[in-house]
Structures are given as structure tokens and as C-alpha cells.
Amino acid sequence: MxxxxxxxxxxxxxxxxxxxxxxxxxAKYSAEYALPNMAYGVLVGSRIAKGTIKSIDSKAAERAPGVLAVISHLNVIKIPGYAARGVHPSEPPTGGQPLRVFYDNKVYSNDQPIAIVVATSLEKAQYGASLVKVQYDQQEHQTDFEANAKNAVIAAAAKKNPKSPTADYDRGQTDAFETAPFRIEAEYVLPTEMHNPMELQAITAHWEADDRLTIYDKVQGTKTTQKTFAKEWDVPEQNVKVIATFVGGAFGNGLHSWPHESAAIIAAKQVKRPVKVVLTREQMFTMVGYRPRTWQKIQMGAAKDGKLVAINHHSIGQTSTYEEFTETTLMQTRMMYASPNVSTRYRLLPLNVATPIWMRGPGEATGAFALESAMDEMAHAIGMDPIEFRLANYTETDPDKNMPWSTKYMRECYEEGKKRIGWENRKLKPGSVRDGEWLVGYGMGTGTFGANRxxxxxxxxxxxxxxxxxxxxxxxxxxxxxxxxxxxxxxxxxxxxxxxxxxxxxxxxxxxxxxxxxxxxxxxxxxxxxxxxxxxxxxxxxxxxxxxxxxxxxxxxxxxxxxxxxxxxxxxxxxxxxxxxxxxxxxxxxxxxxxxxPSENGKKYSMNAFSMHFAMVHVHPFTGQVRVKKIVCCADAGTIVSPKTAESQMIGGATGGIGMALTEDAVMDHRFGRYVTKDFGDYHVPVHADVPDIDVYFVNKPDLLADPVGSKGLGEIAIIGVAPAIANAVFNATGKRVRHLPITPDKLLGL
Amino acid sequence: MIQFQYERASTAKAAVSALANNAKIIAGGTNLVDLMKRNVMAPAKLIDINSLPLRSIEQQNGKMIIGALALNSQVADDKLVLEKHPLLSKALNAGASAQIRNMATVGGNMMQRTRCSYFYDTALPCNKREPGSGCGALEGVNRMHAIFGTSDKCIAVHPSDMCVALVALDAIVVVSGPKGERRIPFDDFHRLPGSQPEKDNTLQKDELIISVEIPDNTFSKNCHYFKVRDRTSYAFALVSVAAALDLDGKNIKEARLAMGGVAHKPWRLKEAEKALAGKPATEETFRQAAEIAMQGAKAFKHNAFKLKLGPNVIVEALKNAAGLV
The missing domain is CATH 3.30.365.10 (Aldehyde oxidase/xanthine dehydrogenase, molybdopterin binding domain)
Known part of the structure; x- marks a missing residue:
């Protein structure tokens, strides 16, 4: 072409x-299919974070009007995919295995689904679920990241394969940081975040014959889901039909098959009727993954002229005790800048929580918060403009893979972004621009994501x-x-x-x-x-x-x-x-x-999409309130095929980035291992009033080495780099560096 | 959801007589329905009062009378309210979302329950929901919690913005019960938790809120509602302040001051009001009043920031009320 x-x-x-x-x-979404004779399932979640189920008293529930069945590990039918060595059919990202719902009496996390009540109406199923009484043998649980950080381990995948993205990585000298003229060392924390798409996770399962299953399911892959459940039920793949015509947002939590899906399919089999299961908003916090809490430490060294000498980047991400979830938090650090010496260490911290899953911009967005904040900290330490500092470390080839880029148009992004945000109004000295009572600051952050095909x-x-x-x-x-x-x-x-x-x-x-x-x-x-x-x-x-x-x-x-x-x-x-x-x-x-x-070009070129986000913020010095006044998103994503929807995607990503920077925080009470912010009232996603004018610029130059359409992908880079852009703007406004997101008013008091 | 009976009341009297045996009034339902869905509240009977003629906003004999069923959005946009009590309008618009304000009523706003996470999760202890089960927040996650008037049984806050303005404006709550009408000064309507946190207010089980009365005042020119929250809209206050000044030139004749997000009730600051009266309307005066206002505040593990934020918000609210910003 x-x-x-x-x-x-x-x-x-x-x-x-x-x-x-x-x-x-x-448009019909997964919860909107009304099948003849359909029943409704409501999941009962555990009320402890670790232990075993001693007994389940379901008598009252079973006697309640309209209840067809109460299914748990005590009376579940045999599920072929659970058998043998007990390996769940869907492929785990790395070590361990996904949770097999109703498999045994073990409880691995709070609100783990332990029973499903099936009834002739939703309300009857809800009432039935409220009557199920469960006794536990509780064991001491560990959910507190900070208290357990010392127990972090190397990922199983990294142990098996030294070339795994999660394996230890050293380029150049490992001690170069120690002697660098300028050094910064800082720790960054990203709390657990929830995907919280508007549409609740929902599935309607229908066994059309004993070996033929149709599911209307909120998933991100119909074929992968088909494979998963074909294996779980030991039926030919073509006998499993997965319908997901419309999906009301997902942000990654439809990338994995979850216990509620298996539960609905089991229930449909046992009551011999189609069964619909729709999670509650609270269950969206505990049953379908999340962005894992991640601690990071960066040591960065640079010379007086702004050339990077070394970056050491260490990360610990939370996972469950039964399944290892890893992400590529540290990859950007290896390839974004021309640092001769780079070391990365990735560790996992298994806790008594459910398994995380990729959330928009996954590990890269987490890593970029630390890396791009550190770049800003170093620019400040040297006394350089943050863009000049980045340009001093611009790399024309991928320093990790030692390959040329297929395309890279970041210089265009720097120029255009600067112009559009009004970078010339930024002062090097933090806290020196005011608008009335409000402090004014400018910041930027960059992002990258592989042009995967x-x-x-x-x-x-x-x-x-x-x-x-x-x-x-x-x-x-x-x-x-x-x-x-x-x-x-x-x-x-x-x-x-x-x-x-x-x-x-x-x-x-x-x-x-x-x-x-x-x-x-x-x-x-x-x-x-x-x-x-x-x-x-x-x-x-x-x-x-x-x-x-x-x-x-x-x-x-x-x-x-x-x-x-x-x-x-x-x-x-x-x-x-x-x-x-x-x-x-x-x-x-x-x-x-x-x-x-995909062609063979991936062996010769490093293919990546790039983004650059600019933010202008106001910070109220006495109350700590942050108002994002303007965001400029620049993307080098190859050909922009559909300009309108592409722009919307960038706006959505920037909005997610505002949430990451300022509001989103899934808080757990570790005495119980239970979330205390688990609805839209307590877990704050940005609302309209938080979202300013978002100006989108696309380089829009095709990358024909990546693919014949020339597109490099957009969804992830839309959010990667937004949070550090805002955090850096807050620093520029106030002189206060917040390294533990979100930047809520209490963290900026006393300016 | 647990089954319940539903009854529509056609008169206030009928509603009052139906208020027996674990029955609850429903109006907008913006909070009660959520609580029922989560099994936090399980009334045996709901008495729907939406057809009662309690939606009007009238000015009579030196006071404004706002019907208990007047919608939050209706009150916030009412011309008479905007003219005579703009503080109330500002507070209402700082609360909830447009959709909720369109459903929620004045009476319901007063009767809403705390948003303490422990109250909402039946798997966690809460003395307000289940007396004797303990206070989950006391040693738990208490960033949003009270700094004034707490007890070892409960540190929850009342979530309303509207009530903060109403307590500052010396409103009167008119209620109807089996023995007839009763008038409750707004500051006496909500209560502190003490040893009975399950009781949010002094309304009796068989009483119905009929209206709220606001006496005429001289604060309409210089008032402000300043709310600090974790996002710009649709979030409960970390700290909010209703401030109203009657200014004589640059001097304060009289002041009204109340805080939200700090106590089990809207927190009127009468000592600080006294300290403002007769003083020049300057930042220094405001700062001194704010210090007085914060006396007796006590923080817990995660909400110590409110000790610092509280006085700052008082000063900002007063500066805005005085036109100094």
C-alpha cells in the first residue's frame, strides 16, 4: 500500500x-437479553479475606419464594475443566491460576463469590441471597501493601525466562548513579484503581443443548472467551457461542474470564434454564480485577548539560495469592530516553486480595507516573526546562532493543504541545504565577505503548x-x-x-x-x-x-x-x-x-506509539483544591483512521488520567481486608466539572512498517503520561511534589 | 431487596397515623432506596407522601415557609430564595448532582443518613446501623469523619450541605405528630451521637416534617457557601462553611457561621459569630474567629488535615462573603 x-x-x-x-x-447490552424461561442469579460474597468455609446454611434461602437453587462448592455439579491437576482452562498471564468458582471451601479474598442464589426474578434472588448464612474458619489475612512490601517476590515468568519484561534488567554500569553530578531519588505510590466502566459486568448463559452453550457476555474477546468456556466444559469450541455486540466500556476488565461468568454458566446448567447474572457496583470492586497498587522507586543521575547518566527503577505491584498478574511497568524506562545506564527490578507482592487485571494504559501508565515525575524532578534539580531536558535525552533508536524506530514523531509533539498549552507562560521557579488567589502551574508527561498487532x-x-x-x-x-x-x-x-x-x-x-x-x-x-x-x-x-x-x-x-x-x-x-x-x-x-x-518488521524495527500530555492547573493555596484548566494531548499514533472517534478516545484517556492524578483511590480497611470506597459516591471518578477543555493533536503520519493501514494504536497512550503531567503542573504551581496519588486537597494544605 | 409494604398517604394526618411499626416515609427516595437495596435499612412499610400539598415556597409574616416536599433544585432556583436567602441556594447547588437535586426534597435532605462507609456495609461493624456492634471508623478509615462532638460510639458526619445553610439562618423545622404540630429550632433538630448514634435527630418516630421556616434576615448581600471536596462536583464535603455577614460599611454588625463535614450534625459556630460581631471585616478578624471556631476539635488517624483545612475554609468563606476575594 x-x-x-x-x-x-x-x-x-x-x-x-x-x-x-x-x-x-x-443497542442491546449483555444484561438486556430477555430469554424465555430465564432465571436470575445473585452472587453471595465471602465476608472474610482468608480462611475456609465451615458451613453454608441455605435452607431459608431455598424455602424463599421463587428461589430455584442455591449453588456452592457443596452441591456444584462436576465441571470438567476444574478436574485433573486442577488447572483452570483460561491461560493465566503468568504463574498460578485463576479462581475456580465454587471449587472448594477456600477463601482467598474478601467478597470472593462463594454461592449463587438462582430465582425466578432478580428481587427474589436478591432476597434469597440475603438469607444465606455462612460460617467460616477465619485465618489471619494480609492485605496491607506497605506492611508486607518486604515479602515481594520475583515473578514466575521472570524466573523461567531472563528475557521476560519482568526479569531483572541492567544496561551499562549498575553503579553509575552513585557518581552522577546530579542525583534524585524518590518513591512513588499509585493506589489501587478500579476500571468502573459505566456498564456493569453482565452475562446471560443459555445451554441450548446439553453440550451447546450460548452466552451474552460483557467481554473484550469473543474468541478467547469461547476457547475458555469450551475448555471449562469440555465441549467443541464451535458449540460455544459468545455474543458481545455492544460493550458499555470495559477499560480492561473484560480481558479475563471471571468467576461470575462461570457461576452463571454453572447455574444455567443446574437449573436447566437460561440464567442472567449482573454484578452490583460494589462487586465490580472485588470480582473483575483492578489496577494493582504499585510502589516504585527511581534513582536518576544526570550531568550538568542535562544528559542522563543513569536510571534505576524498582517496582512492586500487588497481586493475589493464587494467580500472578504482571504488567510492563518498567519498559518505558528502558527505552524512552538515551540513558547509557539503566537498571530495572520488578517484583510482585501476593496479598489476600482478588487478582488484578490490565486497566487502561496498564503498567505503562503506572510506570510513566514515576518516570515522568522523576524527569520533572531532575529538570528542576538541574534548573532546566523539562522539555529541554527531555530533548537533551531524545533517542533516535530504541536503546533497549538496539533497533531503529519504525516511526517516531515526538519532536512534532513537543513543538505543537508547547504552543497549544502556552508553555511560554510557565516559569522555571515553582509558585511564581498567580491568577487571583489561585496558583498557576504547567506540566507535561510523555507516554509510549507498543504498536501491537x-x-x-x-x-x-x-x-x-x-x-x-x-x-x-x-x-x-x-x-x-x-x-x-x-x-x-x-x-x-x-x-x-x-x-x-x-x-x-x-x-x-x-x-x-x-x-x-x-x-x-x-x-x-x-x-x-x-x-x-x-x-x-x-x-x-x-x-x-x-x-x-x-x-x-x-x-x-x-x-x-x-x-x-x-x-x-x-x-x-x-x-x-x-x-x-x-x-x-x-x-x-x-x-x-x-x-x-503481523509482518516480520517487528524483528527489525521497534514499533511504538507515543503520546505527550500537557496540563495547566490552578491550585488554591489555602484549601488545596486543584482545578485542571486545560489539557493538550498530542499523539504520534500513525494514521488516524477515524478522526472523530480517535479524538473522543484521547479525551476519554485524558479524563481517566485526571482521575488517576486527582481523585481515584480504592481504600481498604486492612483489619477486614474489605474496601471502604466501593461505589460512585465514595470512589471518585472525574465528573464533568473536573474535566476542562481537552485539545487533541495528532501527528497523523502513517507507520507503514507497523501495518498496511499505518496505525500504531491509540487507546493506551491516551492515558499514559497524563497523571504525571498533572502532578508536574501541581509542582510547578506550588513547589510541592506529591508522589503518592491521588493529589487530594489534604496533600496540598499548608502551601 | 427485602419485601415491604407500600402505602400512599393522601393527607398529612393519614401519613402520621400510618407511621407505626417500622414504617418509613418516602419522598424522593434518593437515599432510602439505596439503603434498602443494601439491606442497611429494611422498613416493613413505606409511606409515600409525594401527593401531599407540601411543595410550595411562600413568604408570610416575616418568614419564608418552604414545604417539606419542595425539591432541592426547585428551592435552589426559586426567585424568592435567591433574593432573600441566597446562602441556601448556594449550599443546595453545592450538594449532590443535578439529577439527585431534581428528586430530593427538603425534608428528605434533612433526614438523609450519614455516608460513613461502615454504616453502608453490613459486613462491617457500625453502632448506627446495628447498636452494640462497634464503631468501624473509630480505629478504621476515618478520613471523612467528624472532628467535633464525637463519641466513642460514633464519629460519623451528617452529609447535608443544605442543612449547614439552614442552621446558619436560624431556620425552624415544623413537624406534625399525633399530638399536633411541633416547632424545632434547626440546631436542635439533628443531634450528636453520644451513646445512641442510631438516632440521627430529634424527630419522633410518629412525626412528619411539614415545612422549614426561615425568618427574614439581613444577610442576603454578604453570604457565601464554601465547600472543599475530593472532586469538583458530586462529592461530600471534606469541610464546608456557610458564612453570612451583616455589614455596616467595613464593620460586621452580625455574623452567622456554620460548618459541614465536621460533625454528626450541621455545626453552628456561635462563639466565632460573637467574635466577629462589631469587628472590621478583615482577614485578620476572620482568622481570629476561625481559631475560636476550631476550639475543641479532635482529630482521628486520617482526618487531622481537617484541623488545618477547617479554619482556612472559614476564612475563605468569610472573605468571599465580605467581598474580599
């Missing part, structure tokens, strides 16, 4: 193709009226996948967007991976292109066989569609009516299914 491909026609940014369905309520297959059909219909198993958790794919297909074919439909979110459709890791547009987009081009090939063959304009030597790139006509580019006279062509060949439609896979 040539570089000018996406310039073939002028962009008319599309509105969301499914926007109307969503705002009118016509996986295999994907798309089926495309074109009918004689020129309607193009495509199918793919990919999900859409909100970024606007169908819109972007319609845009790719329209650009590839010339067919007007309103004549194109992209169906997604079903395991019945051609294969695609998870929607996660910013990998959808660059994985599925090329498959859309390939399928569209395959259709064109068929048309060229058909057209060449026909008398008239010469299509014989044409290539897919040479033809486009315009109002139901096939047009040979450069020859306005060379056109054919699509309907004529189809009729002459006596066909109603043509179809093509194409797979697209």
Missing part, C-alpha cells in the same frame, strides 16, 4: 455508525446494489471500532460509508483477538483492507472478461467505486455499472474472507 493511500480522498470524519442505536437505547480475519460481501457488509469477531468496548472499519473500507473501495456495515462482537464471525492493548485498528484494519482488495480482484477478473473498457491489467489499487460504478483510476471513461456486471455474471453478490497477520 502506498503512503498516500489515505489521502486518496479528502477525509470527512464519520459520526459513530452505531451512535443512534446507543443514544436511543436500541495480531492476526485478524474479515469476511466482506458486496451485493449488486453496491452494499458492502463485513463481519469480524472483534469486540467494541467503546472506541468506535465499527466506525473506524467502515472508514477503512470506504477509503479502500470508494464506497460511501452509509452503504457499508461492519458487524462485530460474535464468536460466530471470523477470527480476531481481544480488543485490548491498542491493537484493533492495526490488526483488524489490514484485514478489512485485504478483504476489500480481494473483492476488487474478483471484480477486475469479471470486468476483464467483459467487452468494453480495459480492466485486464488493473490492480486493486487502480479501481474505486463511485455511486454503484466501478471506476478505473485515471480514466474517467473507463467505468462499469456494478449491477450490470453482477447481472451479466448471474450473481447477486460476491464475497471474500481474508486474514491479515
Amino acid at each position: 502506498n503512503e498516500a493511500f489515505f489521502d486518496k480522498k479528502e477525509y470527512k470524519p464519520l459520526d459513530r455508525v452505531d451512535g443512534r442505536l446507543k443514544v436511543t437505547g436500541a 495480531g492476526p485478524a480475519t474479515v469476511k466482506a460481501e458486496l451485493d449488486l446494489e453496491g452494499n458492502l457488509v463485513m463481519h469480524c469477531a472483534i469486540t467494541d468496548i467503546g472506541p468506535g471500532t465499527a466506525t473506524a472499519m467502515v472508514q477503512v473500507a470506504s477509503n479502500t473501495t470508494g464506497i460511501a460509508p452509509e452503504k457499508i456495515t461492519f458487524h462485530l462482537g460474535s464468536s460466530e464471525f471470523p477470527n480476531a483477538g481481544l480488543q485490548g492493548g491498542s491493537s484493533t485498528v492495526n490488526s483488524v484494519g489490514p484485514a478489512v483492507q485485504a478483504a476489500c482488495n480481494a473483492l476488487k480482484e474478483q471484480l477486475i477478473t469479471m470486468a476483464a472478461a467483459k467487452s468494453g473498457p480495459d480492466f485486464g491489467a488493473a490492480k486493486p489499487d487502480d479501481i474505486m467505486f463511485e455511486k454503484g460504478e466501478i471506476q478505473l483510476s485515471g480514466k474517467s471513461s473507463a467505468k462499469l455499472k456494478l449491477s450490470d456486471l453482477f447481472k451479466q455474471n448471474n450473481i447477486q453478490k460476491i464475497e471474500a474472507t481474508q486474514e491479515s497477520k
